[in-house]
Amino acid sequence: MKQGEQHPIAAGVTALVAVAVGVGLIVGIGMFVGVNLMGLGGGGAAGDQATDPDAGASLYAPPPKPTKTATGPAITLNASPTSTPEKQGASVSTSPSASKTVAARPVKKEITLQAGTVAAKPMERIDLSGIYPGGEGAILRLERNDGQGWEDFGIPDIPVRGEQFSTVIQSGRVGKHEFRVRDVDTGTYSNPVTVTIG
Incomplete structure (x- = not known):
């Protein structure tokens, strides 16, 4: 080997390092440009928010103001019987909307x-x-009336899911049959349906 010539292995390693650095630079520049083009870089948005803190706000709430109360609240929620306005010396409004309370009606459970x-x-x-x-x-139980009174049909109880229920039955008893279901806990009955078998 002449003086001034590089060893072939050292030359190969130097070339590989140079190629790796070049590829890394190209990939890094490409990612930087791509991020800025796609708007994923936070530079512009952060600068805007630094000058205008409300630039990204999407909800406006007015400042609170004190309310004026003359003789007390017009509607009292969850008032106990011991703290009525009469006992406290406050005047009572006689308007229909303030004096009448509307009780929440329970949902009427009817089985169809x-x-x-x-x-x-x-x-x-x-x-x-x-x-x-x-x-x-x-849990509902199926009952049948074939002219001799209501009796359990003899199938497994039917669960109610999503306020709906369904079942499939078969009967070899010929004639006119009425079917209904009964809530085993409350005793509520459904309307009867008639099926003629034969």
Whole structure:
């Protein structure tokens, strides 16, 4: 090897390092330009917010102002019987809106039952379904009346999910049958539906 010539391994390592640095610079510059073009860089937005702190605000709330009360509140919520305005010496408003209280009405739980068919052959599939507003989680029992009084039909109890319920039955007993469901906890009955089998 002549003096001044580099060893081949050292020359190869130097070339690899030079290529790696060049590729790294190109990738870094490309990412910097791409981030700024896509608006992901926070430089401009941070500068704007530094000069105008409300530039990014999307909700405006007016400053609070004290309310004027003459003789007390017009509506009293959750008032106890021991602290009525008469006992406190306050004047009582006689306007209908202030003197009348509206009690929240409970949801009337009515079970609505419907049959998928009104006539079926013996052992043919009969779909029964319905809705039970306010009856989420209730357990219903199917009953049948074939002219001799209501009796349990003998299938597993039906759960109410999403205020709805459904089941499938089969019967080989020929004749006119009425079906209804009963809430096993409250005793509430649905409307009866009639299916003729035969």
